[in-house]
Amino acid sequence: MATDYGQSGQSYGFFEEPRRRRLPAGLRAPFEGRTWREFGYVLLSLPVSILLFTYGVTMVALGAGLLVTFLGVPVLAAGLAGCRGFGAMERARARGLLGLEVADPEPLRMRGHGFLAWIGAVLKSGASWRALLYSVIQLPWSVFSFVVAVNFWAYGWALLTYPLWFWLFPAYGGQDGLQLYGDETHHIYLDNPFEIGVTALVGLLFTLATPWIVRALTQVDRVLVHGLLGPSRLATRVVELESDRGVVVDTAAADLRRIERDLHDGAQARLVALAMDLGLAKEKLTEDPQAAARMVDEAHGEVKTALQELRDLARGIHPAVLTDRGLDAALSAVASRCTVPVQVEVDLVERPAPAIEGIAYFTVSELLQNISKHARATWAGVDVWRVENRLMLQVVDNGVGGASASGGSGLAGLTERLDAVDGILVVDSPVGGPTRITAELPWRGERG
Template identity: 85%
Template sequence: MATEYGQGYGLGSGSGFPGHTGERHHRLPAGLRAPFEARSWREFGYVLVGLPVGILLFTYAVTMVSLGAGLLVTFLGVPVLAAALAGCRGFGAMERARARALLGLRVSEPEPLRLKKQGAMGWMGAVLKSGASWRSLLYAVLQFPWSVFSFVVAVNVWAFGWAMLTYPLWFWVFPMYAGQDGLQLYGDQTHRVYLDNPFEIAVTALVGLLFTLATPWLVRALTTVDRVMVHGLLGPSRLATRVVELESDRGVVVDTAAADLRRIERDLHDGAQARLVNLAMDLGLAKEKLKEDPRAAAVMVDEAHGEVKTALQELRDLARGIHPAVLTDRGLDAALSSVASRCTVPVRVEVDLAERPASAIEGIAYFTVSELLQNVSKH
């Protein structure tokens, strides 16, 4: 058996170790570099710390929830249960901090409590109705068995790998103190196999090296489950995240609408309104001179007629800025061509669309191009 193992791993050891010792650390492949990286040791530390933390969380959650459930027949049940859930939320914050420090996982805080009433009753009701509180309780229950499994697997694989890797350094303990030739690989009443000759010792060290190299990746796979649990149970829910996004989008829409209203008000005040005021004054003067100097009055009426045309054009431009009729009736190509025809610099319009987009998309494209062409004309 020892000979078969030696033939199987002898070629690998001959080609692997020179590369391992000859290259510098930063040039090593990720598989050889992983056991010495700080990230691997942080993840291993996360698994080690996870066991006592899991015991603490599970003990607290089961004890407090059981006590609160048992006291629900009295007035003390609800406060105890609310305190249990609040404590689980606090432990959830601690777990997010631990994941951030050791795993580099940044998870946002869950949605805050929504107090509908002030006082202790309002707080207890908010805690009991909060989905984040119950998710924190679920995390406390699930994290314990997973932390036990992760701890056992990670520690055993890590210890086995390093023990076998360093076997050439301590195999002498067996003949000196244990009364046997080496580490016993197999044994029954009639036959025993020991790892005692140099070839078998070298193969044992090579097997330990393989386990040592595989341990960081195994631990990383184990902590992936922890990442999923922390992110899914201790972070904000999808609904809460969506609500925050909608509130942000609503704020953007409100700000945009307010800016558009201010722009329309400014354009009316500076453009059409000013021209209409001048038009009223000109018509008043023309009315006064109509009997005294009909020729001068006719000239003033003619100028007022020109002002009316200009004011109408400005109102059309303003209405076009709100939503042009040509965009609704004829589409983006005709609307952009109309904008380009009024630009002071030569503009060529090319619109290549397989089908007409949604009206909102057309509006965004139209106003973007209009704003760009206006800036070109001004500057």
């Protein structure tokens, strides 16, 4: 595994220092583009929700009413398909105005071909029914959010700008100012400078609060769009498992190719050469016993080298010390082969599942190999412990840092391997060091 430890820093993103804002967020909010986009989303939600509600309820009611005939099921399927189409429109609207990225729901799974197969797929799809539910729920929420947002927005700006237009009342309305209270005997108008100033101050408070109120309202819209119009958790999990299965298959195939290459180029080649040398020694045994003895002695050395290569290869597949004695002994053996002193601490009362134990071993092995090759460190440490149902690994070194899990690096491949078993790899490696890499794996059972 080749990881970019201590390189020139080209694989790292150095962020420019953000420009200092002259105004705090509370004062900027009424004028930010995000606020106006969210307000536009709320305004559009009312007419859109009326259209969705009308379509969804009409089509479902019509389809249910026609179930006594052969037209009911196709009408119901058409209604659900239309709701899916509106769902795509709503995801696009949320993406454009709210900046919400929601993946498309799972596609229709048709068994067979033709119109009947399509009807069955639409009716069996959970995404279709969630889109229908969204069409029904969206209307009451849109009415509420529209009323709240428009009233706060209108009253806030109207009161804030009251000093600019209060003169319209005495000039054209026949009263001194905006009427705050009135009955048959008493009338209270906002007409003196103090009252006008207080009115503007109240309007300022409303104006400053409105963006955050609108933002809170659109958070509910985000939840509705993400929860009802996106892929279900089950479908997302299936996609993740399919992706993880592909990673596992690719990794296993790569490991098999590596083992085949090591056998072909290493031990197998040596054994072939050894067989040829022994054959020559056999021919020279009667003619030149001394030369034959030298050839046998050289062949003996080749046998030892081949055996060592086979041991190394077997250790790379699955070390016997890991099977027999567990992570503590196996990681200590790996640490002893590292080019820098390594302190190993394993705090495990029980052993995890064999598969998880093997992944943990090879994770630490590759990280220590990186330290030997790239870190230019003088010390490293390995800690292993358990937190509830998770196995935690941490490898630390005092090298030059700069490790990155970006695409194409060795750590990226290691991250994919851990992700295939619901594991996590976190890299903390600032330029100049130190480097701290933490891995988290599921425990998945115990072994005595």
